Amino acid sequence: MRNRKKVFEQASRRKKQRVGSFIIRVLVIAALVIFGFPELNIAQSLAAEMAVGPVVGKFVSEAQVLAKDGNFSEARKKINETKKIPGKSAYESFVIYDYETYLNVKLKDYVAAARAAEAAFATGMAAKGVRSQRLSTLAKLNFSIKNYAKTVDFAQKYRLEGGADEEVLRLEMQAYYLQKKYAAAQKSAEEIVLTSGSRRDKPDETVLQIWSSAAYHQKDNSGQFDALTALVSNYPKPVYWKDLVNLVATDVGRSDRMSLEVLRLKLAMGLLETSDDYIEMAQLAIQLGLPGEALDVVSSGQKAGLMDGRNKSRELRLKTMAEDQARRDQASLDSRGATAAANAALGEAYASYGKTEKAIRLYNVALGSPNADADMTRLHLGQAYFSKGDLVNARKAFLSIKTAKLNWLTQLWVLVTNNSKERT
Numbered sequence: 001m002r003n004r005k006k007v008f009e010q011a012s013r014r015k016k017q018r019v020g021s022f023i024i025r026v027l028v029i030a031a032l033v034i035f036g037f038p039e040l041n042i043a044q045s046l047a048a049e050m051a052v053g054p055v056v057g058k059f060v061s062e063a064q065v066l067a068k069d070g071n072f073s074e075a076r077k078k079i080n081e082t083k084k085i086p087g088k089s090a091y092e093s094f095v096i097y098d099y100e101t102y103l104n105v106k107l108k109d110y111v112a113a114a115r116a117a118e119a120a121f122a123t124g125m126a127a128k129g130v131r132s133q134r135l136s137t138l139a140k141l142n143f144s145i146k147n148y149a150k151t152v153d154f155a156q157k158y159r160l161e162g163g164a165d166e167e168v169l170r171l172e173m174q175a176y177y178l179q180k181k182y183a184a185a186q187k188s189a190e191e192i193v194l195t196s197g198s199r200r201d202k203p204d205e206t207v208l209q210i211w212s213s214a215a216y217h218q219k220d221n222s223g224q225f226d227a228l229t230a231l232v233s234n235y236p237k238p239v240y241w242k243d244l245v246n247l248v249a250t251d252v253g254r255s256d257r258m259s260l261e262v263l264r265l266k267l268a269m270g271l272l273e274t275s276d277d278y279i280e281m282a283q284l285a286i287q288l289g290l291p292g293e294a295l296d297v298v299s300s301g302q303k304a305g306l307m308d309g310r311n312k313s314r315e316l317r318l319k320t321m322a323e324d325q326a327r328r329d330q331a332s333l334d335s336r337g338a339t340a341a342a343n344a345a346l347g348e349a350y351a352s353y354g355k356t357e358k359a360i361r362l363y364n365v366a367l368g369s370p371n372a373d374a375d376m377t378r379l380h381l382g383q384a385y386f387s388k389g390d391l392v393n394a395r396k397a398f399l400s401i402k403t404a405k406l407n408w409l410t411q412l413w414v415l416v417t418n419n420s421k422e423r424t
Helices: 004-012 054-068 072-084 090-106 109-120 126-144 148-160 166-178 182-196 205-215 219-236 238-252 258-271 274-288 291-303 312-331 340-352 356-367 376-389 391-399 404-418
Strands: 016-028 029-037
Touching: 029 404, 054 072, 054 090, 054 356, 072 090, 090 109, 109 126, 126 148, 126 166, 148 166, 166 182, 166 205, 182 205, 182 219, 205 219, 219 238, 219 404, 238 258, 238 404, 258 274, 258 376, 258 404, 274 291, 274 312, 291 312, 291 340, 340 356, 356 376, 376 391, 376 404
Parallel strands: none
Antiparallel strands: 016 029
8 A cells, every 4th residue: 555654654653642530439538540541553563564455545544634634533434434345354454443443532432442442452463562552551441431341351461461550450450349349359459569569669549448448348357457557557647547446446346445445546646536535535444443544534635625615514523533533542552462463453553643664664573473464464564665755665565465356456556656756
């Protein structure tokens, strides 16, 4: 064909086409996915020995002239006429569908573009060196038109061709998620996080969000914990911390003791947000024989401006009760027993009054004797070091805990410690 070289040169100069965007909401965070398509470079995609016959070539040349003048709609009509020509070679069909794809993208008809691009690829005429690029384009086109099943199909074929562009892998993950195939979405997210570690400082936030949400939909608390831990480690936003602490609260159970432990963690993280939060924590401390901690919590709530009198009578009764119990409690501190359990309890009492040095000494004494609840004592020892600002020893204490029930709670204390500043 005389104009073959001209046709191919014009095709190689086509600009990248942006085909729009799709917004996916994961948890309470919106993630915007914007992508563009690579050039549809016909000249680089064809085997050099192939040729277009004069009949097909005439229509393609005329379509090229129309497109050059910006008349893409008429150019598409001209290309469509070639489909009626009998006896076309696979190569000619490839040229036709390939150019039709280009025209449909220019016309923003992405449904037709995806259909034409798939037909072009199905001819088998795309050169081996650009097959992965074309599969990438097919995955993106199909995602843009919400054909998520085909998005996954082409993304998987893209991987088989050796493609490793994370953008395509993320589209595959999102396509799984949007089809409610949560197990596959979670697996895909985990793979992306694993393989992207060497290429960037931290995982993509959207990938971690989908990992967390997919795990939530499957009631996979362990997977959700891992995803949320990665989120707070890399994107320490309050919403992620809250979700993580709530997950840990469910894990440790709702006993008075464990509820107080969770609230201690929230207080350390600045996540007590209402007067009810402070009142609940103070009440639990009183119930567990820690009136000094109750008074400290009430004081913290007042300093935060949250115990401002809206629950005045309730707050006053709580404070009066704590003060009364604290007077009696402090008078008997040194008269308690000398067992490991008694020393641990005495240490917690001293800690509640801000006497951390005495608390630390008593916790260590308790840990030097047979102690049925040694890991809880280690947790309180870490908290005492943390309140003192000795983060090195706090971290050591937390990391020494082995009890499975305290595992997630301990990991959060380690994260909080890592995000704090040494004060000693």
